[in-house]
Amino acid sequence: MATGNDVREIFQLKASDQVRRVQKPERKPDGISRELYGLIGNNVSTVAFNNPTYKPKLNVSKKAVNWTWRPFVNPSRDDDLVLQHWEKTRTDPNEEYRFYKFNKSINLISFSPEEYTSHLKDPDWTMEETSYLWDLCRRFDLRWVVIQDRYEWPPQEADRLALQYYNGNNLVISENAPNVTKKEGEDTPMKDASAAASGSGESFVQATLGGDTSTSTGATNAATATASGSNPPTAAASTSKAVVSNTPAKTRSMEDLKHRYYTISRILTKIRMGDASQAVEKAQLLSSMAYDKNREIERKKNLEILNTRTPEQIEEEEALYLEARRIDQNEKKITRERENLLRLLNTRDIYGPGGPTSAGLAGQVGVAGGGGPGTGIIIPSNSITIPSSSSPSASGAAGGAGGSGHSSANGPLSPSVGKGGAGTATPGGASGAASGTTPKKRKKAPKGSVQADDSAPPTPTTATSGANALKGSSSSNHRRPSNASDGPGGPSSASAILPPPAAKKEKLTPGAYLRSQKMTPIVSTKQQRVQSALVTLGLPFKPAMPTATVMAKWDQVQSNIVTLLDIKKQADKLESDLKVVKMRRGSLGSGSSGSSSSLTGSAASGAGGATGGASLGSSVDGNFGVKREGTGDESGTPGPVKKKKRKD
Amino acid sequence: MGTYGGDEVAALVLSVGHTWTQAGYAGEDTPKSIFPTSVGWVDLPAEADQGDDADNSEDTQMQDVTQDGASASDSNHIGKKDADGGDVAPQPVGAGLVPSKKKVTKRGKYYVGDGEISCWRPDMEIKSPMKDGLVEDWDALEQIWDHAFLKRLRCDPTEHPLIITESAWNTREIREKLTELAFEKYNFPAFFVAKDAVMTAFAAGRPHALVVDSGGDMTSVVPVYDGYVLRKGIMRQSLGGDVLSDQVLQQFKASDVEVTPQYLIAKKSPVVVGQKPNVVLRDRPATPSFHKMMQMRVLHDFKESVCQVAESTYNEQNISTRPQKPYELPDGYNFNFGTERFKVPEIMFNPKEFLKNPTPEQENFVGLPKLIFNSAQSCDIDFRPTLFGNVVLTGGNTLFPGFADRLHWELNSIPHSYKVKLHAPGNTVERKCGSWLGGSIMASLGTFHQLWISRKEYDESGSNIVNKKCV
Secondary structure, eight states: OOOHHHHHHHTTOOOOHHHHHHHTTOOOOTTSOHHHHHHHSTTOOSSOOOOOOSSOOOOSSSOOOOEEEEEEEOTTSSSOOEEEEEEETTSOTTSOOGGGGGOOOOOOOOOOHHHIIIIIOBTTBOHHHHHHHHHHHHHTTTOHHHHHHHOOBSOOHHHHHHHHHHHTTSOSHHHHHHHHHHHHHHOHHHHHHHHHHHOOOOTTSOOOOOOOTTHHHHHHHHHHHHHGGGOOHHHHHHHHHHHHHHSOOBOOOHHHHHHHHHHHHHHHHHHHOOOGGGHHHHHHHHHHTOOOHHHHHHHHHHHHHHHTOOHHHHHHHHHHHHHHHHHHHHHHHHHHHHHHHHHHHHHHHHTOTTHHHHHHHHHHHHHHHHTSSSSOEEOTTTOOEEOOOOOOSOOHHHHHHHHHHHHSOOOTTOTTOOHHHHHHHHHHHHHHHHHHTOTTHHHHHHHHHHHHHHHOOOOOOOHHHHHHHHHHHHHTTTTOOTTOOSSTHHHHHHHHHSOOGGGSOOOOOSSOOOGGGGSOOOOHHHHHHHHHHHHHHTOOSSOSSOOHHHHHHHHHHHHHHHHHHHHHHHHHHHHHHHHHHHHHHHHHOOOOOHHHHHHHHHHHHHHHHHHHHHHTTOOTTHHHHHHHHHHGGGTTSHHHHHHHHHHO | OOGGGBOOOOOEEEEEOSSEEEEEETTOSSOSEEEESOEEEEEOOTTOTTOOOTTOOTTOOOOOOOOOSOTTTTOSSSOSOOTTSSOOOOOOSSTTTSOOSSOOOOEEEEEESHHHHTSOOTTEEEEOSEETTEEOOHHHHHHHHHIIIIIISOOOGGGSOEEEEEOTTOOHHHHHHHHHIIIIISOOSEEEEEEHHHHHHHHTTOSSEEEEEEOSSOEEEEEEETTEEOGGGOEEESOSHHHHHHHHHHHHHHTTOOOOOGGGEEEEEOOOTTSOOEEEEOOOOOOHHHHHHHHHHHHHHHHHHHOOOOSSSOOHHHHHTSOOEEEEOTTSOEEEESTHHHHHHHHHHOHHHHOOSOOTTGGGOOOHHHHHHHHHHTSOTTTHHHHHHTEEEESGGGOSTTHHHHHHHHHHHSSOOOOOOEEOOSSHHHHHTHHHHHHHHHHTBGGGGGSOEEHHHHHHHOTTHHHHHOO
16 A cells, blocks of 8 residues: 655655654544544544444443333323333432323314304304314324224214313313204394394494394303303203204215315414404414315325226336327427428429529529619529619610519510510510429529529620510519510520430438438549549639538539530530531631521630639529520520520 | 334233134234133033133123133143243133123133144033134133243243234224233233234224235225224125135045044054055044134145135136145045135135135125225225225235235226235245234334223223223
8 A cells, every 4th residue: 555655755855744643643543444444544534433433332330220110190191090111210300200291192173153154154064063073183183094984973972082081271262062953943033143243344244133132141151151161061052952853964074064164264364363463373274274175076086096097007108108209209300300301302392393593594584684774683593682783784775674573573575675675575474484393492592592692794685685574573473483585595505505404313322321422423424524623623623611502503503514515515516516517618718607606606606604603602503594695695596506406 | 223113111911712723922024922712611511610700791800810820730831930930820811790690601721832633532622712813712812911921931020011903893892801901900001002903003004994805714905094994994704714614524524535534543544545544543532613713724724735826817717727736634534626726725715716605694795806896896986996006915725825916906806996916925924923923023113102991091090991092
C-alpha cells in the first residue's frame, strides 16, 4: 500500500517526521480488522466511529441491577386496577405509567342538538341515527370498514349500550337522542323555530316554518334535551325502542356514511371557524374533508368491474394492450417510412413530363415580358412584385402587349397584341389552359419562375414570347404559367427532345447507399464532352452536396447537356452540309443567307442556353428559355428545324 | 424490558378450541400446557344427588369457589398439593335454581387431560364442551378451566389477569357467562375476551388479515381489519378434521376393515399386507362416545402420517404415480395407501365430489377457496386487495403436507386480479396455537393493560361489561 512517505519519495520531498509522530500513537483498536481500519483510519474523519465491542463480555465485577415485582396503576384506566410487573428497583415507583402516553383518541367534531336542528338536517337522516353514526365513528376511530360492518340501524340494544358506555359522558347526543327524536316527531315546527332562533345565516339551514309562537319553548326544550344526558339507560332504551318500532331497518353503504360524516364535519368546521384569522387552517381542514360520494360510488363500481374480469378477458385485454403498445411504437417508424414514400412520389411529380422545362420557360418569359410596361408586375407563381425599374431592351410594342395582356387578363384574342404575338398567342394560351388542369405541375412552377426571376438576363426578349407568356399565365389564373410558351412547336418539341426524367424509375436499393451512386450514368463516349461542358459551367464532376433536390437537378443538368451536345452535333452537321451546299451554290452563283444565319443562331443559342442555365446553378429551365431568346429572332423557323432534328 | 412495548403482568392466556385447549403465560412463545378439550365422566346412579345439571340454562348464577379437595383424587399426573393448599373442586353451579326441562343427567367425577380421558373406564362418557366454536356444556368447560389453571399451570387465579379467546361469532350470552365464570368462580383480578381470528392475525404480525382457521370441528374464514373482526365477512361451515376422519372411517368400513382402537387390543401378531388382522381383543365394554373418540385418535394418526394434498388440481392419473405409503392400524392390519391418501384432504377443496354419503347439511358445503373468496368478496372493495395479500392459515387441519401450496394455487385460479399472499407458519406449534400465541403477545403489551375488564368494573356493571369492552 502506498503511503504518504512513498509519495514524498517519488516527488523527492523530505520525509516528514512530524506526520509519523502523530500517527504512531494511534493503535488499531481491538475487534476490528486491519483492512477495515485502513479504510477508516485517521484519514477519514467524516464517519463517526465508536469503538465497537462485538462481544460484550460478562462483567462479573459489576453489581446486578435489582428488579422488584411492583404494583402499578395505569392512568389510562378510569378504574384503579392494580396490576403488577417487574420494574428496576431504582426507578421511581410513583412515576407515571410508561405506556400512558400511547393512549390517544381521535378528535371528532361533535355537535349539539341545536346545531343539528339548525344546520345539519337531512331528510334521509334522523338526528339519532346521525348521533349513532357519530358514536360508531368515535368507537372505531373512523375505521370506516369496521364502522360500515357494525352499522346497524336501529342498533341492537346491547350494541347501543356498549357504545354508550364507550363514549361515556363526552357525548351529549347518544343518550338523549331518543328523547329529542320523540319531540321532533311531535312538533317539528317548533324545532325549526328554535333553529331560527339559534339563527345563523347558513344557506343550507332549513327554512323555518316561522310564525310559531313557541319559539322560546322550542329552544328550552332543546336545551333540556341536551342536559338530559344523565337519563337512566333504561329510559333511553325504552324510548329508543319506541323509535325503532316505527322505522324500518336501514342499510347504509359506506359511501352514505362517509358522505354524511364529511358533510357534517364540513358544515361544523365552517360554522365554528368563522374567524378570518383561521382562514388558512379552515381551508386546509375543509379540503381534507372533501368527499364526493358519487365519484366514490363510480370508482368502486369500476373497480368491481375491473376485478371481476375473467381470465380470458384479462388475456384479451393484455393482448390488446400489447398490440396498442406495438402500434404506438411502430407509429413513428411508419410515419417516417410514409414520409419517405411521399417524398419519393413527390420527386416523381416534380419530373412530370415536360413540366419543369416549360414552367421555367414560362416564368422566364413572363418576367421578360413584364419588364416592359413600366408598371409593377406581379409574377403569378410566387407573387414577387418587381419594381418596374429597368425595362430591358424590349421594344415598345412588345412591352405594351405584355402589359395589356397581363393587366386585362385578356384571352388569346387580345386585340392589343403585337403582330408577332397575335399568331402565337392562341396556342400559348391553349397550352397554358391545358397545363392548368394538371395541378401537380404547380409545385414546380414557382421554382422555375423564381429562377427565371433571378436569372432574367437583360437579353433582348421578343414581344411575342412576352405576350405569350403573360397570356398563358393570366389564362391559367396567375398560378399556372407553365407551358404558356411560345410557338406551336416550342413546348412540344422540348418535351419530345428531352427524355422525360420522370420516366426514369428509381429503383429502391435495400440498405444504405450514397446518393451520388444514384447518378444516372452517362454513356462513356459522351462522358468526356459532358465533363468539359461541366467545367465550362464551373461545376465539379460530382455535386458537393448530393441532397435529393441537388441530385435531381444535377441529373437534369447532365441530361440537358447531353441533349444540347446532341443538338449541337446535329447543328454542326447541318451547318457543314449547308456550307457544302453553299459552296456548291457559290460556285453556281450568289444565294440567300437568311436561312443559314437562322441555323447558326439556333445552334449558338443552344450553347448559350446551356451556359446560362448552368451559371444559375440550376439546370431545369435555363437552356430552353435562353434558347428561345436566341431563336426568337426568326420566330418561324426554329420549330420546323427542331422537328427535323428529332426526326434525325 | 420495555423493548418492543412489552410489559409483562404475568397474565394467563387460555384458548379453548373444539379439540385442544391451550393454556400458558402471556409473553411466552408456546403454551405451557396443551391438552384435549374433551372431558370424561361417569354417570352417577340417579339417587346420588351430587351431580349437577348439565345443560342448564341461561340464568345460571355462579357461586364462589369452595375448596374441598375432593376432586380428581386419582389424578395420576399432578400432585394434589397446590400452592393454595389443595385442589379446587367444581361446585354445582346454579343447581336447583332453574329446573331444566331436559332429562337430568347426573354426572359423577370428571376426568380431564390426555392421560385421563384416554384411559378406559367402563361407562365413561366423553364429550367436548365446544360445538361450532360456541360453548355448549358449561360444566365441562368449568372442568377444563379447572384443569388448566389448577392442575396444569398450578397458579393462583387471584394473582393473574386472564385473557381467553373466543370465536368471532360467539354470542353475547356466552361471553357474559364466561365473564361471570372468570370473576365469580376464579376471582381473576382482570379479564379479557379476544377474538381468536384477531389473535391469529396478531400472531402473524398483521393488523389486517383474512384468517382461515380449519380445526377439528369446523372451518372458518374471518376478515380482520385493524384488530376488528368484520362480522359481515365471517364464513364458516362445520367441515373440519372430524369430518375427514369420519370419511376415512367410512372408507375402511366400505373395504370391510374394522378400526379397532388401542384400548381393545390384548395381543396381535403381524399379518401380510391387506390381510385380516390376527388379533386378540380385550373385553372392555365402553360407551360409544369413548369408543368413537379412541377411533378418532387412530384416524387422526392415520391422517397425520399418510394423507397429503395434491399440489394442483386433483388428477387421478398423476396421483396414482405417486409413491404409496404403508400404514398399520393398531390391530395389525396394514395396507399401502395410494390415491386414497390424497382423496381424504381433497374433501376440503372439493366437498361436492369427494364427500361420500353426505348428510343434508354436508351437501351444502363449499370448497375452502370458495369460502375464502366469498368472505373477501363480502368486504369493501378497497379492502379486498389487503385481505388477499394477508391470508393467514391456522388450525391443525391445515397441516396436511401440500395444503398451503394447494390453497395458494386454488386462490390464484379463481378469477380476480388480486395478488394472493398466504401466510402459513411452517412451525407446527405456531399453526396449531395461532390464537393462543396472539393472546400471549397481546397480553404482554404495555398498551394493552388499559383494556382489561377489572374486577371493579365487573362489580359495577355486571357481566354485560364484556360486551362493551371487548368488541
